[in-house]
Amino acid sequence: MTLLHVSSRLLATAALGAVLMTAAPAVAKEKAAPAAAPAAKPELGMFGFDIAGMDSSVQPGDDFYAYANGTWAKNTTIPADKSNYGMFTALGDLSQQRTREILDAAKADPNSMIGRNYAAYLDGAAVEAKGLAPIQPWLAKIRTVDKPGLAVLLAEADRSGVQHFFGGFVGQDDKNPEVYIYTLFQGGIGMPDRDFYLKDNERNAKLQAAYLKHLENVLTLAGEANAAARAKAIYDFEKQIATVHWDKNDSSDATKVYNKMTIAELAAAAPGFDWATFIRGLGVNEDSLLVSQPSAFTGEAKLLAEAPIAVIRDALMVRSLDGFSGVLPEKFAQESFSFYGTALSGTPQMQERWKRAVDFTTGNLGEAVGQDYVAKYFPPQTKAAMDELVKNVLGAMGRRIDGLAWMQPATKAKAKQKLANFTTKIGYPERWKDYSKLEIKADDLFGNALRSNQFAHDDNISRLGGPIRRWEWGMTPMTVNAYANFGMNEIVFPAAILQPPFFDPHADPAINYGGIGAVIGHEISHHFDDQGAKYDETGKLADWWTPADVAEFEAAGKALIAQYDAYEVLPGEKLDGTFTLGENIGDLAGLTVAYDAYKASLGGKEAPVLGGLTGDQRFFLGWAQVWRRNYRDQNLSQRITTDPHSPSIQRTWVSRNLDPWYKAYQIKEGQKLYLAPKxxxxxx
Structure with a gap:
């Protein structure tokens, strides 16, 4: 998952499919003369759904995920180079293969920037021959930095793409969205979340030991002496930093993380570090900035002031070698993967070099690759069909707002205005990023990585003082994902997700509405979830709900929190309903609104029965199919701590809150997923 501005939400997903079979339990018998499937054949089965992947031995009311996907789950093996596998990863593989074909053709052209970048990564022999020589000038700076020079060095690290003790970006000012502002956020730890350092359990104990060994191994590979003791000092320092970090729930709260300060005010609140030199070194000339977690910065500045410079140097060295591991000799890539891929996520095998080369090129030059990708793989008719679907789902959301019993009329009017102000981006940007100032060489992989990081940093900083770039995208067309951006009041759907099973123009509409329709509804509803609802129709962080509205909304949210808190995903590991609330609201609202849109699309007529399934049954199966995903236990455990989305099984189960689901499958009291109407x- 990509990190966007705190006011941007991303949708993460998964699943796979194919073929058809006979109906499972709780499906309707075919009526007199069922209408034919769509004229053009869909990619999956008779009407766009993989019936063969269902498990008819499971009652829908006991486990709807297993009913819809059980046979697929039993028969699908997670590839050795993946931590999980499902629909999203299957489409990701397809996108990666298609991009490879584009890049293989481009690498023969010396004038192709994407071709040169790709060729440089593929040339592993050249990387091995150079060894650590390309990064040594940077490591030399780290080895000689003193406390007075630390602020200058960290600014250079930021520009070079090296993560350190805090990070930042230029984004919209949440309370003045027509203006860009620089935002700082906490950093300084090498594991994904403070909980990995601070929560005592068997899983974390193993990860801590593996991470400590990883720190030692990186220092050893770099030729550093006394690596074990130095690694322990780094780990102890990071654990101190973890103690001052905000937890994930507070860090996800748009109101709590909005803290505007001048540089002087930050210096007074977090003494012990030269903030002015650091901020100016980034290229930020404005005096105001946003500090996401003020108390964390107070704590981190104190720790930096007190820590031995040798420990700070070593921490930066490891972070640099890890960050650039993919463009250094293979032993560094393998070591980084051994912790972040295997220990943390359970992935046994690193990706082949061509796959890493594709990802590296799309990471650096995504929109340059994207132009070729959409020309080849995203036909205009798909965009047009998606446009129509989005309009229908937006219309259904408007009707939902009109019918709310708990929302006050004045708030409804503002909500409708916000909906009317939405921007929808489908497929690819209308204006492509200009990479002409970026130098890419076919024989300089490390340099390409460094210059690309510097280019991205400088481009981000150049937003300051300029107009809002409403044409920009936070994802490439090849990304199998979607997102909502609160400040832009937009929803965005890259080309690569607009494929089966999410969307097939030739599939039965019920499948499309249950799949991409619910994804559309999910992203729309993010603008009205526990955080998105804090932004008004202009994208401004503002109080526009009445106290009565807020009370009703929070009460419903608490009920959803309790529902997800009860799910034990692994033995002894339950979901955090508060942390996942925004995404769970997105799933609940998205499915609800998509169902309304589907029913409206029928124009009052009854949907035909196809393959022994009613329209409503197919709609909910379309939802369940896109969430197919098998996880390795380590990956699933990590997600419980770090991913604001619930795992696929529990995402599918959100259907238990919708009355039509009960009617469609004759769900009865006593079945495991049954909820009383109240x-x-x-x-x-």
Missing amino acids: DRVRIW
Whole structure:
């Protein structure tokens, strides 16, 4: 998952499919003369759904995920180079292969920037021959930095793409969205979340030992002496930093993280570090900035002031070698993967070099690659069909707002205005990023990585003082994902997700509405979830709900939190309903709104029965199919701590809150997913 501005939400997903079979339990018998499937054949099965992947031995009311996907789950092996596998990863593989074909053709052209970048990565022999020589000038700076020079060095690290003790970016000012501002956020730890350092359990104990060994191994590979003791000092320092970090729930709260300060005010609140030199070294000339977690900066500045410079140097050295491991000799890539891929996520095998080369090129030059990708793989008719679907789902959301019993009329009017102000981006940017100032060489992989990082940093900083770039995208067309951006009041759907099973123009509409329709509804609803609802129709962080609205909304949210808190995903590991609330609201609202849109699309007519399934049954199966995903236990455990999305099984189960799901499958009291009508959470 990509890190966007705190006011941007991303949708993460998964699943796979194919073929058809006979109906499973709780499906309707075919009526007199069922209408034919769509004229053009869909990619999956008879009407766009993989019936063969269902498990008819499971009752929908006991486990809807297993009913819809059980046979697929049993028969699908996670590839050795993946921590999980499902629909999103399957489409990701397809996108990667298609991009490879584009880059293989481009690498023969010396005038192709994307070709040179790709060729440089593929030339592993050249990387091995150079060894650590390309990064040595940077490591030399780290080895000789003193406390007075630390602020200058960290600014250079930021520009070079090296993560350190805090990070930042230029984004919209949440309370003045027509202006860009620089935002600082906490950093300084090498594991994904403070909980990995601070929560005592068997899983974390193993990860801590593996991470400590990783720190030692990186120092050893770099030729450093006394690596074990130095690694322990780094780990102890990071654990101190973890103690001052905000937790994930506070860090996800748009109101709590909005803290505007001048540089002088930050210096007074977090003494012990030269903030002015650091901020100016980034290229930021404005005096105001946003500090996401003020108390964390107070704590980190104190720790930096007190820590031995040798420990700070070593921490920066490891972070640099890890960050650039993919463009250094293979032993560094393998070592980084051994912790972040295997120990943390359970992935046994690193990706082949061509796959890493594709990812590296799309990471550096995504929109340059994207132009060729959409020309080849995203036909205009797909964009047009998606446009129509989005309009229908937006219309359904508007009707939902009109019908809310708990929302006050004045708030409804503002909500409708916000909906009317939405921008929808489909497929690819209308204006492509200009990479002409970026130098890419076919024989300089490390230099390409460094210059690309510097280019991205400088481009980000150049936003300051300029107009809002409403044409920009936070994802490439090849990304199998979608997102909502609160400040821009937009929803965005890259080309690569607009494929089966999410969307197939030739599939039965019920499948499309249950798949991409619910994804559209999910992203729309993010603008009205526990954080998105804090932004008004202009994208401004503002109080526009009445106290009565807020009370009703929070009560429904608490019920959804309790529902997800009860799910034990692994033995002894339950979901955090508060942390996942925004995404769970997105799933609940998205499915609800997509269902309304589907019913409206029928124009009052009854949907045909196809393959022994009613329209409503197919709609909910379309939802369940896109969430197919098998996880390695380590990856699933990590996600419980770090991913604001619930795992796929629990995402599928959100259907238990919708009355039509009960009617479609004749769900009865006593079945495991049954909720009494009064206990079904209804928000939108």
